[in-house]
Amino acid sequence: MEESRSHTSRSLIPPSTQEILQHAQSPAWTSHTSQTGRNITIIDKEGASHTFQVADGDNILDIAQAHDLEMEGACGGSCACSTCHVIVDDPDMYDKMEEPDDDENDMLDLAFGLTETSRLGCQVKMSKALDGLAVKLPSMTRNMQASDFAAGKKD
Numbered sequence: 778m779e780e781s782r783s784h785t786s787r788s789l790i791p792p793s794t795q796e797i798l799q800h801a802q803s804p805a806w807t808s809h810t811s812q813t814g815r816n817i818t819i820i821d822k823e824g825a826s827h828t829f830q831v832a833d834g835d836n837i838l839d840i841a842q843a844h845d846l847e848m849e850g851a852c853g854g855s856c857a858c859s860t861c862h863v864i865v866d867d868p869d870m871y872d873k874m875e876e877p878d879d880d881e882n883d884m885l886d887l888a889f890g891l892t893e894t895s896r897l898g899c900q901v902k903m904s905k906a907l908d909g910l911a912v913k914l915p916s917m918t919r920n921m922q923a924s925d926f927a928a929g930k931k932d
């Protein structure tokens with residue numbers, strides 16, 4: 778015999794009400810989990826360092842925007858622009874990251890001031906291996922999106 782999900786729920790509050798209550802109690806942005814403990818330092822365009830405690834799974838774009846740092850994220854983190862370009866400060870830390878996939882590499886090719894340790898902030902998720910990561914925001918970004926090429930446009 779099959780039971781519906783609502784019958785197996787531990788709470789007597791209907792899910793929709795539960796979600797509303799959770800939303801009302803949460804701040805504007807929260808990490809992926811309540812667990813923190815990973816540190817990331819973001820060096821802004823003026824050279825000021827900002828260190829945050831974050832959780833595994835948080836990506837650099839979300840972290841920067843949640844703390845009002847200047848990172849545009851024009852495509853909303855869908856790997857279709859280069860406005861979340863960051864430069865990893867330490868080459869050894871860069872080597873600990875998963876390789877960028879083809880989509881990310883295509884977008885990185887459009888980034889202003891591309892370096893050997895450039896990444897797209899929206900594609901880098903914090904993990905144990907990246908604890909202590911430091912990234913710099915480039916002095917400029919180029920707001921060119923994949924759709925500009927698909928449509929055959931030029932800037």
Ligand code: FES
Nearest residue numbers: 850852854856899
């Ligand atoms: S926000 Fe567009 S690629 Fe990261």
